[in-house]
Amino acid sequence: MRVVIIGAVACGTKVACRLKRLRPDAEIILIDKDNYISYGGCGMPYYLTGDVSHIDELRRTAFHVLRDDRFFKEVKGINVLIRTLAEEIDRKNKVVKIRYLENNKIEKISYDKLVLAVGSIPKIPPISGCDLDGVFTLSNLHDAIKIKERLISGKVEKPLVIGAGFIGLEVVEAFGESWGLPVTLLEYFPQVLPRFIDPPLSRIVENHLKKKGVNIILNARIKEIKGKNGKVIGVQTEDKFYPADLVLLATGVQPNTEIAKKAGILVSPITGGIVVNERMQSSDPDIYAGGDCVEIKHLVTGKGVVMPMGSLANRQGRVIATNIAGGYATFKGTVGAFILKCFDMAIGGCGLNLESSRLEGFESATYALNIQHERAHFFSIGCSYYALVFDLRTSKVLGFQTVGPYTDGTLARIHAISSILPFKPQIEDLVSLELAYSPPFNTALDPIHNTAHIAENIKYNRFKPISWDEVIEKLKNNDKNIIIIDVRNPNEAKELTEKYSNWINIPYEVARTQIRNLPKNKDLIVICSVGARAYEVARWLDAEGFKNVYVPLGGIVLPKSWGVEF
Amino acid sequence: MRVVIIGAVACGTKVACRLKRLRPDAEIILIDKDNYISYGGCGMPYYLTGDVSHIDELRRTAFHVLRDDRFFKEVKGINVLIRTLAEEIDRKNKVVKIRYLENNKIEKISYDKLVLAVGSIPKIPPISGCDLDGVFTLSNLHDAIKIKERLISGKVEKPLVIGAGFIGLEVVEAFGESWGLPVTLLEYFPQVLPRFIDPPLSRIVENHLKKKGVNIILNARIKEIKGKNGKVIGVQTEDKFYPADLVLLATGVQPNTEIAKKAGILVSPITGGIVVNERMQSSDPDIYAGGDCVEIKHLVTGKGVVMPMGSLANRQGRVIATNIAGGYATFKGTVGAFILKCFDMAIGGCGLNLESSRLEGFESATYALNIQHERAHFFSIGCSYYALVFDLRTSKVLGFQTVGPYTDGTLARIHAISSILPFKPQIEDLVSLELAYSPPFNTALDPIHNTAHIAENIKYNRFKPISWDEVIEKLKNNDKNIIIIDVRNPNEAKELTEKYSNWINIPYEVARTQIRNLPKNKDLIVICSVGARAYEVARWLDAEGFKNVYVPLGGIVLPKSWGVEF
Numbered sequence A, B: 001m002r003v004v005i006i007g008a009v010a011c012g013t014k015v016a017c018r019l020k021r022l023r024p025d026a027e028i029i030l031i032d033k034d035n036y037i038s039y040g041g042c043g044m045p046y047y048l049t050g051d052v053s054h055i056d057e058l059r060r061t062a063f064h065v066l067r068d069d070r071f072f073k074e075v076k077g078i079n080v081l082i083r084t085l086a087e088e089i090d091r092k093n094k095v096v097k098i099r100y101l102e103n104n105k106i107e108k109i110s111y112d113k114l115v116l117a118v119g120s121i122p123k124i125p126p127i128s129g130c131d132l133d134g135v136f137t138l139s140n141l142h143d144a145i146k147i148k149e150r151l152i153s154g155k156v157e158k159p160l161v162i163g164a165g166f167i168g169l170e171v172v173e174a175f176g177e178s179w180g181l182p183v184t185l186l187e188y189f190p191q192v193l194p195r196f197i198d199p200p201l202s203r204i205v206e207n208h209l210k211k212k213g214v215n216i217i218l219n220a221r222i223k224e225i226k227g228k229n230g231k232v233i234g235v236q237t238e239d240k241f242y243p244a245d246l247v248l249l250a251t252g253v254q255p256n257t258e259i260a261k262k263a264g265i266l267v268s269p270i271t272g273g274i275v276v277n278e279r280m281q282s283s284d285p286d287i288y289a290g291g292d293c294v295e296i297k298h299l300v301t302g303k304g305v306v307m308p309m310g311s312l313a314n315r316q317g318r319v320i321a322t323n324i325a326g327g328y329a330t331f332k333g334t335v336g337a338f339i340l341k342c343f344d345m346a347i348g349g350c351g352l353n354l355e356s357s358r359l360e361g362f363e364s365a366t367y368a369l370n371i372q373h374e375r376a377h378f379f380s381i382g383c384s385y386y387a388l389v390f391d392l393r394t395s396k397v398l399g400f401q402t403v404g405p406y407t408d409g410t411l412a413r414i415h416a417i418s419s420i421l422p423f424k425p426q427i428e429d430l431v432s433l434e435l436a437y438s439p440p441f442n443t444a445l446d447p448i449h450n451t452a453h454i455a456e457n458i459k460y461n462r463f464k465p466i467s468w469d470e471v472i473e474k475l476k477n478n479d480k481n482i483i484i485i486d487v488r489n490p491n492e493a494k495e496l497t498e499k500y501s502n503w504i505n506i507p508y509e510v511a512r513t514q515i516r517n518l519p520k521n522k523d524l525i526v527i528c529s530v531g532a533r534a535y536e537v538a539r540w541l542d543a544e545g546f547k548n549v550y551v552p553l554g555g556i557v558l559p560k561s562w563g564v565e566f
Helices: A011-022 A041-049 A069-075 A141-152 A166-178 A199-211 A258-262 A310-324 A354-359 A408-423 A427-431 A447-459 A468-476 A490-499 A508-517 A532-543 A557-562 B011-022 B041-049 B069-075 B141-152 B166-178 B199-211 B258-262 B310-324 B354-359 B408-423 B427-431 B447-459 B468-476 B490-499 B508-517 B532-543 B557-562
Strands: A002-006 A027-031 A079-081 A084-090 A095-100 A106-110 A113-116 A120-122 A159-162 A184-186 A215-217 A222-228 A231-237 A241-243 A246-249 A253-255 A287-289 A294-297 A338-342 A345-351 A365-373 A383-391 A397-405 A464-466 A482-486 A503-505 A523-527 A549-552 B002-006 B027-031 B079-081 B084-090 B095-100 B106-110 B113-116 B120-122 B159-162 B184-186 B215-217 B222-228 B231-237 B241-243 B246-249 B253-255 B287-289 B294-297 B338-342 B345-351 B365-373 B383-391 B397-405 B464-466 B482-486 B503-505 B523-527 B549-552
Touching: A002 A011, A011 A027, A011 A113, A011 A310, A011 B532, A041 A141, A041 A166, A069 A079, A069 B508, A084 A258, A113 A310, A141 A246, A159 A166, A159 A231, A166 A199, A166 A246, A166 A338, A184 A231, A199 A215, A199 A338, A199 A345, A199 A383, A199 A397, A199 A557, A231 A246, A287 A310, A294 A310, A338 A408, A345 A408, A354 A365, A354 A383, A354 A397, A365 A447, A365 A557, A383 A408, A383 A427, A383 A447, A383 A557, A397 A408, A397 A427, A397 A447, A408 A427, A408 A447, A408 B408, A427 A447, A464 A468, A468 A482, A468 A523, A468 A557, A482 A490, A490 A503, A508 A532, A508 B069, A523 A532, A532 A549, A532 B011, B002 B011, B011 B027, B011 B113, B011 B310, B041 B141, B041 B166, B069 B079, B084 B258, B113 B310, B141 B246, B159 B166, B159 B231, B166 B199, B166 B246, B166 B338, B184 B231, B199 B215, B199 B338, B199 B345, B199 B383, B199 B397, B199 B557, B231 B246, B287 B310, B294 B310, B338 B408, B345 B408, B354 B365, B354 B383, B354 B397, B365 B447, B365 B557, B383 B408, B383 B427, B383 B447, B383 B557, B397 B408, B397 B427, B397 B447, B408 B427, B408 B447, B427 B447, B464 B468, B468 B482, B468 B523, B468 B557, B482 B490, B490 B503, B508 B532, B523 B532, B532 B549
Parallel strands: A002 A027, A002 A113, A027 A079, A113 A287, A159 A184, A159 A246, A184 A215, A464 A549, A482 A503, A482 A523, A523 A549, B002 B027, B002 B113, B027 B079, B113 B287, B159 B184, B159 B246, B184 B215, B464 B549, B482 B503, B482 B523, B523 B549
Antiparallel strands: A084 A095, A095 A106, A120 A253, A222 A231, A231 A241, A338 A345, A345 A397, A365 A383, A383 A397, B084 B095, B095 B106, B120 B253, B222 B231, B231 B241, B338 B345, B345 B397, B365 B383, B383 B397
């Protein structure tokens, strides 16, 4: 059996290595246009930060063996053709036409099974100047090397990143923290990580970026990248010119499907990914596809999506190898689990965010917000923020997001939710999760539990949530119909009771008896630090017959974490 | 509605507080024999370490309010009777007889609903000397205060702990690390954490304890605790006398069911816990029970168990409150998730360990073992060890255990597995888990994936596992029928190839071609550092027609982590 694999980074090499272990007799030919193969692409930002000291560290096994073409050939017995372009697939005759980039020679290679692991290509924004010297993408090791060389040369003084997605946020940390450079970040959408997290959390990240010295511009409408003598000098938006001597385009990727399309293999007109079944077979059953180039099923919406993640590529490669070897394995889809580090923060999520939920037709999608230490207070390393997106009508869990200090605690909560999300849980299933506890690791009720409890309280109308945006708007407009009941300690409340005539302090400790005299014809907005005491006081108000009682989701710590000054 | 709750630590106070929020009109009476109520009992070892500076830190809310009886009464409107013993329940008349411990006055209180949250009592070993001065348990704040006072007094020079369970392991850290004392740990079973983790991992913990200076004695057969003038002077086992001036009995707890039994409420003769249904109702539907005193269902075995965990007590309290308030909530059971810190290590698990699996009738239970960094190598904080217990016949996942450096990464893996364990997953479901990845948090394939892959390889007979114990035994006996094929680098293998004539080095990089000449009539045992390269070489040997090829689970790093000297 001869198996030809096009693409040798994550999915392709995983197919090759596992297949060789399952079927040592299989003849495997691994083709890649690059000379660098089998590397940890997700580590590239950390080559820029310096956590990875040499680019080869991204190419080595855990045992320090360099995974180059020689390694695959000599150690593993897998044929590798580097610097070789797969140009065409003749499906009828089961032949791939390849071109050796060193000498432009063309050859035809027959296959029994073919694997397309051709990855993605960066999306380049449709503006002029993207080809100027000093404008980069970060889509392979050559890019990473060039950017680092430029940084080392000392010629970079004003780096600018376009796009506040995963790569963008990881790279501003490198430029800002590791290289001490004043970095500008431009984002088209009104938030960082659009479609991944929602504004209550994205604003926390944005404020963190500002505190770290990042000049972050949201809603940026870029007109062009400007140059002088062929070199980049800055970026022009509709509003302003941002000088820059290095510009990184971190505007996402799209599936690389050129060869598949040319061969008549089905490519989704909606997502642009190669269509595969659960066994990762394309529309031609002898041709498998996996990694960034395929469309997979989103397990919350049931629809096709493209999800370019190294972890998924590895798992898909394993499925392909098992199936080619004669076994039976499936890849059922994705819940879109992600995690990233951004300066001192960890950001993670899975499922749909609120915006995506509504776009996907979950009209009654809403969210619960929880703020808490993720360990016992005497082991705490700071507050984390958790948002649970759920369908108010059906109680279905749609997604979960968290931001907080850089700790694996973030991973723990995403691991739990992404593990059960394929089982289509309801809020009640999160309430019932068993999550290990001892004080150096957790609170007796996990942050997931507490977030789900808040969702339940919303579902059962135990309090009326209101957004901080609305509260702030009412305060600004000097709305005489509201009274803010601040149930924190007097010393915490003082600053704002002195500033706003309708901001009054009734400390939680005495609230149960003192709330009785509040006016019944006003909207009462009960606030505290994180929301727990406010919720309880709202229940007491309810018991006293007050009707218009609201509790902002998240307590006053939330808008403060956005940088709001009251 | 009057609700009487007996017991006011974890479950009882959770019932009271939540019920009051759901039904502010409910009259709630919370009874406890102690003056300390509503405290974080799991934090007591950290009062001894000093992480918790004052005992009241275990009694405060996240907002620093002391949760004493006054707090419950004045702030929350919950009646609390401290220093009050509930002596008898008259179920027919729905009355509880109480005794005020301050003045021995007796009173009868009627109830509409009664909640038993009476907790557990320490198991005292049936030996003499347990009542000597200097012999303690750690089952409430008074114990914690007395032990700390003793430590502060400077009179403790030789502390000794009996029992290497959760409390025992947490407390030896306090004595050893925080107080710098030479601590002795006696355990009846041949391992630490019996029934929770298996020897391949428990030995790592034992070696860690030794390195930290703990004098750990397994298989200890204690005859008596010896005293002089009423004060403890040491512990006598069948073999030896261990001098000690402080002895902590950490030999477990049992459900406190005296009052339940007296009232004719059904108590399990097998587990000793109060029998409850999923709504946490006892055999008397007007009497609920929760926390350490109840029997709950183990979701892997389907059988009743007693699982005294603060996290479960809190969740059960919430279920009870919802049901009493007129809602509908259930507690379906436990998967026994746990986590603990022991010196620099994190130890976690859920489900059944191998020993328990076999005792529960899973005759073909076996385990897979994986060793790896839990983050990308450039963010690694050290190796972790993962064991997956599964049923070879049905592929059913029975349990999961991990030990490694103290990090929340341990929590992440336990969170993932404990979340899906109630869904009765098979190995393949773990292979298919979606687990978030980026280098500062994880490896592209999570340690769970890699552990499940090894389990699959065992299931499909892709290699023959052998235990290190067996390998070491064969080496000791100078077994001439085995050859150890060490596929590590020559410099790593050298020490042992020089020592053993049948220990040969064939580096992984050249193994594929060099293995051909090995003798076919010998048992070949292929080893490397963690097992990955050895597995691959074993596959090559298989392809070359070798039949008697074995790969030890875990690589040579495993016995080295036990402290084995080859």
